[in-house]
Amino acid sequence: MASPVFRGKAITYGDDVNTDVIIPARYCTSFRAEELALHCMEDLDPEFLKKRRPGDLIVAGNNFGCGSSRENAPLAIMGAGIACVIAKSFARIFYRNSINIGLPILESPEAAQAIAEGHEIEVDLGAGRIRNLTTGASFTAHPFPEGIRAIMAAGGMVGFVRARLGVDAPAQPGRERKRSQG
Amino acid sequence: MGMTIAEKILAAHAGVPVVRPGELYFAGLDLVMGTDVTTALSAEVFAQMGAQRVFDPDKVALVNDHFVPAKDIAAATLAQTMRRFAERYGIRHYYELGSSGICHTLVPDEGLVSPGDLVVGADSHTCTYGAVGAFATGIGSTDMAAAWALGESWFRVPETFRVIFRGRLPEWVGGKDLILRVVGDLGEDGARYKALEFVGDTIETLPMAGRFTVCNMAIEAGAKTGIIAADDATREYLKGRATRHGVYHRPDPDARYARTLEYDVSGLEPMVACPYSPANVKPISQVEALPIDQVVLGSCTNGRVEDFRIAATILKSRGVHPKLRLIAIPGSQAVFRQLLYEGIVAVLAEAGATISPPTCGPCIGGHMGVLGPGERGLFTTNRNFKGRNGHPTSEVYLSGPAVAAATAATGKITDPRTLMG
Numbered sequence: 316m317a318s319p320v321f322r323g324k325a326i327t328y329g330d331d332v333n334t335d336v337i338i339p340a341r342y343c344t345s346f347r348a349e350e351l352a353l354h355c356m357e358d359l360d361p362e363f364l365k366k367r368r369p370g371d372l373i374v375a376g377n378n379f380g381c382g383s384s385r386e387n388a389p390l391a392i393m394g395a396g397i398a399c400v401i402a403k404s405f406a407r408i409f410y411r412n413s414i415n416i417g418l419p420i421l422e423s424p425e426a427a428q429a430i431a432e433g434h435e436i437e438v439d440l441g442a443g444r445i446r447n448l449t450t451g452a453s454f455t456a457h458p459f460p461e462g463i464r465a466i467m468a469a470g471g472m473v474g475f476v477r478a479r480l481g482v483d484a485p486a487q488p489g490r491e492r493k494r495s496q497g
Numbered sequence: 498m499g500m501t502i503a504e505k506i507l508a509a510h511a512g513v514p515v516v517r518p519g520e521l522y523f524a525g526l527d528l529v530m531g532t533d534v535t536t537a538l539s540a541e542v543f544a545q546m547g548a549q550r551v552f553d554p555d556k557v558a559l560v561n562d563h564f565v566p567a568k569d570i571a572a573a574t575l576a577q578t579m580r581r582f583a584e585r586y587g588i589r590h591y592y593e594l595g596s597s598g599i600c601h602t603l604v605p606d607e608g609l610v611s612p613g614d615l616v617v618g619a620d621s622h623t624c625t626y627g628a629v630g631a632f633a634t635g636i637g638s639t640d641m642a643a644a645w646a647l648g649e650s651w652f653r654v655p656e657t658f659r660v661i662f663r664g665r666l667p668e669w670v671g672g673k674d675l676i677l678r679v680v681g682d683l684g685e686d687g688a689r690y691k692a693l694e695f696v697g698d699t700i701e702t703l704p705m706a707g708r709f710t711v712c713n714m715a716i717e718a719g720a721k722t723g724i725i726a727a728d729d730a731t732r733e734y735l736k737g738r739a740t741r742h743g744v745y746h747r748p749d750p751d752a753r754y755a756r757t758l759e760y761d762v763s764g765l766e767p768m769v770a771c772p773y774s775p776a777n778v779k780p781i782s783q784v785e786a787l788p789i790d791q792v793v794l795g796s797c798t799n800g801r802v803e804d805f806r807i808a809a810t811i812l813k814s815r816g817v818h819p820k821l822r823l824i825a826i827p828g829s830q831a832v833f834r835q836l837l838y839e840g841i842v843a844v845l846a847e848a849g850a851t852i853s854p855p856t857c858g859p860c861i862g863g864h865m866g867v868l869g870p871g872e873r874g875l876f877t878t879n880r881n882f883k884g885r886n887g888h889p890t891s892e893v894y895l896s897g898p899a900v901a902a903a904t905a906a907t908g909k910i911t912d913p914r915t916l917m918g
């Protein structure tokens with residue numbers, strides 16, 4: 316992953332945040348991160364787009380990203396400039412999708428419990444360390460299993476499959492995978 | 498120590514004698530399924546992966562169902578991308594309007610899944626195919642592209658929960674009520690990352706339609722898959738459909754279950770999930786008489802011929818309440834044809850239902866019956882999250898077809914047992 320240490324403010328949500336509220340299906344005729352970002356969280360939290368700054372983090376409760384398999388959900392979050400999602404736990408398809416597209420996620424019930432809206436958070440992704448700069452508390456996220464680390468080390472599933480297939484040429488441009496700048 | 502059905506299927510596909518929960522394996526796939534809403538992104542990612550060919554074009558299914566008939570230009574473009582992908586890579590199991598249907602109704606009906614199969618689909622309700630004794634689970638678009646390229650996918654072996662149903666189902670109570678009860682008890686993440694194995698004499702006597710409904714909603718409790726051991730009813734259903742025999746796994750007697758839930762269903766009431774969660778489940782007696790604006794009969798949960806037979810029995814000689822809109826959506830073209838032959842389309846149309854072509858439509862808030870501000874719907878679908886079916890202030894209640902039809906007749910949530918006497 317590109318930026319292993321980052322800082323931002325926490326935007327907090329509760330349990331069972333489903334992919335229908337992360338990005339409603341009515342917008343899923345697009346899979347461009349920057350287009351999806353315009354509607355990210357709008358049914359759950361209409362203020363989200365106004366309050367988030369690039370580099371902020373989402374901190375949530377249990378089962379974040381439950382519901383539909385739509386990859387549009389982590390794409391929308393990425394497109395909105397969110398640097399990392401910390402949750403008590405993730406729904407399994409959302410977890411896979413995030414790893415695959417390179418959206419940083421960390422599972423830490425302790426951190427998710429202790430972080431409040433607006434807290435300044437520092438994340439060292441490689442070490443799985445979360446520091447609450449506002450309160451001074453620090454936490455260690457659940458480590459990723461080895462097989463998943465291999466996918467993360469390849470920068471996501473595209474790089475992983477290219478290596479498996481022995482494709483040498485650089486990835487074709489096309490899909491916007493970077494976070495939006497604005 | 499023995500293995501559960503989920504463990505046996507993963508072991509067989511990972512090429513190892515035994516697997517244990519928590520282990521991670523790359524395992525070979527028997528089918529990779531995509532739809533018009535997820536495939537276009539996969540096609541793009543597949544190109545980025547530099548893949549030249551699909552691992553086995555006969556093990557890929559592509560289904561037009563979510564936004565069909567195309568609801569707008571963007572949806573038409575998604576479908577076009579999938580169509581071109583199917584042509585380019587020689588995908589035989591490509592389903593176009595006129596022979597298509599909702600993926601989870603169509604795919605098993607077409608015989609594409611056999612007992613013992615390992616299946617992934619870029620749709621969260623892929624777990625439906627557990628009803629034929631397969632391990633089937635939902636993935637995202639990038640995972641699907643990887644599965645096309647590699648013919649395998651990674652799996653963390655889940656722990657299994659055993660759900661035992663005993664006793665005879667009362668009249669007008671069916672598979673939907675069983676699974677709503679379980680999801681209500683487990684909560685939205687009560688079975689997160691687990692496999693649910695449904696057993697007991699109620700399941701053994703449950704027709705295939707009901708088994709599909711039960712497995713379909715395993716994901717609503719967060720489960721990775723729901724599985725029912727394939728038996729004679731499965732064999733009978735697959736006759737003339739499947740081209741492969743499959744492996745009829747049974748759990749070992751000493752298989753390890755993380756949890757066991759037991760139900761005596763002989764006194765089970767019809768169940769209703771209230772807004773905004775499929776786990777917010779109440780017996781119908783607690784929600785009766787609530788006025789409803791629109792009823793939707795259909796979806797991959799309850800869009801089978803058996804579901805519409807129940808609805809037609811209730812609505813025959815009873816009109817749809819004048820203040821309520823009833824939308825009936827056959828799960829596939831084949832279901833639609835059968836409803837025509839049996840005269841059910843006529844019964845529903847005479848009662849005042851609007852009959853839609855097979856589509857996901859209102860289940861995903863796409864088209865064909867999206868709810869407006871403050872409107873209240875009762876759907877036989879599987880999810881009622883805020884904003885899923887229309888305006889964020891609209892509300893959806895979930896039920897089986899009997900409650901839905903009784904409600905359509907009276908305009909308010911109605912227990913079919915009181916209506917039918």
Ligand code: SF4
Pocket residue numbers: 562563599600601620622796797798856857860861878879
């Ligand atoms: S009917 Fe609903 S739940 Fe089923 S596949 Fe379609 S959108 Fe998904």
